[in-house]
Structures are given as structure tokens and as C-alpha cells.
Amino acid sequence: MKLHNLLFVLIALFATSCAGEKGKKAEFPQIKQELSDQLKVLVKAIPDDKVPRSYPDKDGGYWWATIKDWTCGFPAGSFWYMYEMTGDEYWKGVALDNTLKLDGVQFRTTTHDLGFMVFCSYGNAYRLTGNEAYKDVIIQGSESLLTRFNPTIGCIRSWDHGKWEFPVIVDNMMNLEMLFWASKVTGDPKYKDVAVSHADVTLKNHFRDDWSSYHVVSYDTITGQPVEKHTHQGLNHESAWGRGQAWGFYGYTMCYRETGDEKYLEAAENIGAFILKNLPEDKVSYWDYNDPAIPNAYRDASAAAIIASALFELSQYSSKGEMYLDVANKIVETLSSKEYRANDGSNGGFILKHSVGHKPKESEVDVAINYADYYYLESLKRQQELIK
Structure with missing residues (x-):
């Protein structure tokens, strides 16, 4: 990373970490402790044979996921990130428990979501432990996806x-x-x-x-x-569904990393330009950028977390790195505020509030969802890695 970009990150993070008012990011060690305390509330509620998907209060508490659910890999991935950021063996144990209960998912050929299901769970497990058994699971998952x-x-x-x-x-x-x-x-x-x-x-x-x-x-x-x-999960077929824009942005940023092909970098920057042009002042995505209720439309913390994570990565590849870092830091700052982040044992132990799953079906609207937490933690991890 260029020196001026690194200095920009340091300055931005120092500014947010030193501020004590509502909406400002706390010192990272404090955040880690708050995240740990919050997630332990969730861990205590997890049954032996399922993982937590969401916490839609109006529907009676938790929604649980099995290996048939596309979101099943995110909780284990979140716990692996907690282990990586804290070094606490407690989180390694929790991560292992919630990874191994997904055994069999790697053989599924009836879903395209094996990357979410396998790579977020077993992928992080292999990355952090080096256990060859987990590598075999990921390779089998890849074979299943090829079908x-x-x-x-x-x-x-x-x-x-x-x-x-x-x-x-x-x-x-x-x-x-x-x-x-x-x-x-x-x-x-x-x-x-x-x-x-x-x-x-x-x-x-x-x-x-x-x-x-x-x-x-x-x-x-x-x-x-x-x-x-x-546009199945958006406002209408010609609308820009918020999380969909985030998936594409993150995906092409990753493709550039993996291939070095400039057309993917150009795509990521163009998709990013559309997103940044349409974000509100606090930089947390609307659930759909064409909702006529804007600025009073639902926000989607999950989309915001995905965007932030992608921005941190893209900042390392692009001449626009300082601008991307500025927005990424602002998103994390907002998501870390009391408006979006629970740290008092509420929210079912999930970290982020105000995500939107499937608005047209009125399913998981304005609730806590596991993939929001996963990409928020990934954003925090990437943010901290930039200043090491």
C-alpha cells in the first residue's frame, strides 16, 4: 500500500477512535471486548444441531439454520474472525463447534451458495488451523459447485x-x-x-x-x-436492490485480486461509483436505491458491511484508494454506533441491527441477520490489518 494511503488510514482511525460522542468508533480493544460479550449471549442460545440465522423479534425470536440454508456458514465464520482478532481460545472452540455441525454440506449439489456455506466456515477454519481435513471439505465443496x-x-x-x-x-x-x-x-x-x-x-x-x-x-x-x-428481492425489476449492488462490488474486487485482470478492477470501480453516488450521508445503504420513500426508506446494515469490506480491499488496488478508505471508515464508524450496533445483550446477541433480507416478501425486514455480522467483523479485521 502507498505510504500516503497508510497515513490516511492512521489519521482517519485515530480521529474516530478518539471521539467519545454517540456515533463515533470506540478504541478497538474496547470494541473487541464489547463484541465478545455481545456474541456470548448468542452462543448461549445456539442449539446443538443448528446455527443462528436471524433474530426477527416480531416472529418470535430466533430463526435457526441447518446445512440446507444458504446462510449456515456465516456464524462459524464470524466466530473464526473473533478468534483471529482476539486470540481467545474460547472463540476457537465455538468456531469449531459451529463449523463441524455443518458436516455434509460439502456434498450438496442443489445450491450455488456453497461458497458462503463452506468457504466462510471451513475456509476460515483451514486458514487459521491448517487442518488438512478442512481443506478436503473445501475441495469437495468446489467439486459440488462445478456440477x-x-x-x-x-x-x-x-x-x-x-x-x-x-x-x-x-x-x-x-x-x-x-x-x-x-x-x-x-x-x-x-x-x-x-x-x-x-x-x-x-x-x-x-x-x-x-x-x-x-x-x-x-x-x-x-x-x-x-x-x-x-430484480427478485428489490423494489421492482428495474430497481437497484441494495445488497445486490454490494455483492457485485465485492465480487469483482475479489476477482481482480485473484486474476489481476484489469477489466475486473474497472468493473469494481464502476460499480463502486454507482453505490457511492447513491449512499446517504452516513453511508449505510438503503435496502433499494430506488425506493420512493428515500430518505425514510429501510436501511440495510448487511449491504453496508459488505460494501465496507470491499472498499477496504479495493483501496489497496486503486488510485482512488484514499477516497475508498474514507468511505469505508465512515461506514464502519456508523455501523459501530448505538444506532446500528448492539452491545448490551439485546438483539438476541447478534451484533448489528437494521438489516433487510427479502423486503418484497416482508421476510427478515429491519432485523439482525448473520451475514451482516460476518461482513462487519471482516470489515473490522481488514481495517485493523491496514494499520499493522
Whole structure:
């Protein structure tokens, strides 16, 4: 990282850490203790055979996830991040427990979300422990994901439900990281080849002229051409669903890291420009950037956390690094405020409040959700790594 970028980070973090008023980021050691205390409330509630997905109070408390749920890998990943940031063996034990209860997920071929499910859990487990058994799980998960690739289309199929012929959702960009990893550790280029093909086809067909993204593109399996473009979880088909924009932004930032291909850096910067242009003053994403209720529309802390994490990474690759760092620090500062972060044992022990799952179905709206916590912790980790 360039020296002036590093100095910028140090100055920005010093400013936020020294401020004591509401909305300002606390000293990092204090935050770590608060996060630990908060998450221990959640840990005490976790049953032996499931992991926590969300805490929608109005629906009666916790929603739990099994290996059939796309979010099942995030809690273990959050606990691995806690272990990494604190060095506390307690969190290693909790992370292991919530990773190993996912055994069998690596053989699933009915979902595209194996990157979320396997790489966030077993991937972090292998990274931090070096246990070869966990590496084998990730490779098997990558093999399972390849079964969903259609060479005529050049993409991995997303859903097996709905009216679409061959749906591909922008979220799927996030699952490519596991495939890049698999090629590096096995020496077999087939995983990377699929990831690159999927990223290229998605780049061609998912994005509008302003670099906002459709959520779903469905393809004709005979011609390989797109036939429908929808935004299933957003306001309407032509709207910019907040978390969808975040997935694409993070995904192409990661693709640049893994390939060095400048077209992915350009894509990440263009997607980022659309997002930053549409963020409110506190930089926490709206659930959909076209909601007519803005500025009073629902915020999505999960989208904000994903954006912050991607910004910290992209700042290391781009000539616009200082600007990206400024926004990333502002997002983390806001998410760390009392408005968004619980630290008093409330919120079911989840860290972040105010995330939106599936607004059109009124499902998990304005609640705590596990992937929000995962990417918030990843953002904190990346932020701290920049000043080491």
C-alpha cells in the first residue's frame, strides 16, 4: 500500500477512535471486548444441531439454520474472525463447534451458495488451523459447485426453483472465491476457469448502463443467451436492490485480486461509483436505491458491511484508494454506533441491527441477520490489518 494511503488510514482511525460522542468508533480493544460479550449471549442460545440465522423479534425470536440454508456458514465464520482478532481460545472452540455441525454440506449439489456455506466456515477454519481435513471439505465443496456449471451459458446455475429456465443471480459472484482458492491449492485450473467464465458472462449481462445490477438473469439453455432480467428481492425489476449492488462490488474486487485482470478492477470501480453516488450521508445503504420513500426508506446494515469490506480491499488496488478508505471508515464508524450496533445483550446477541433480507416478501425486514455480522467483523479485521 502507498505510504500516503497508510497515513490516511492512521489519521482517519485515530480521529474516530478518539471521539467519545454517540456515533463515533470506540478504541478497538474496547470494541473487541464489547463484541465478545455481545456474541456470548448468542452462543448461549445456539442449539446443538443448528446455527443462528436471524433474530426477527416480531416472529418470535430466533430463526435457526441447518446445512440446507444458504446462510449456515456465516456464524462459524464470524466466530473464526473473533478468534483471529482476539486470540481467545474460547472463540476457537465455538468456531469449531459451529463449523463441524455443518458436516455434509460439502456434498450438496442443489445450491450455488456453497461458497458462503463452506468457504466462510471451513475456509476460515483451514486458514487459521491448517487442518488438512478442512481443506478436503473445501475441495469437495468446489467439486459440488462445478456440477452446476453450464458450458453453453458459461455460468453456474443459481436457483432450482421459480419460473426461470436457468437463473443466475448476482449474489453468485461471492461463491467464486472458493473456486479460485481450489485451483491454487490443487493446481487444477478447472475451478478458476469456471470462476472466470461465470464472472465474464455476469459482467456482460447483469449490469445496466449506469452500472447498477439486475438481481436475476435467466438464460436460454440452447442458445446460451439471456432471456429475462429481473430484480427478485428489490423494489421492482428495474430497481437497484441494495445488497445486490454490494455483492457485485465485492465480487469483482475479489476477482481482480485473484486474476489481476484489469477489466475486473474497472468493473469494481464502476460499480463502486454507482453505490457511492447513491449512499446517504452516513453511508449505510438503503435496502433499494430506488425506493420512493428515500430518505425514510429501510436501511440495510448487511449491504453496508459488505460494501465496507470491499472498499477496504479495493483501496489497496486503486488510485482512488484514499477516497475508498474514507468511505469505508465512515461506514464502519456508523455501523459501530448505538444506532446500528448492539452491545448490551439485546438483539438476541447478534451484533448489528437494521438489516433487510427479502423486503418484497416482508421476510427478515429491519432485523439482525448473520451475514451482516460476518461482513462487519471482516470489515473490522481488514481495517485493523491496514494499520499493522
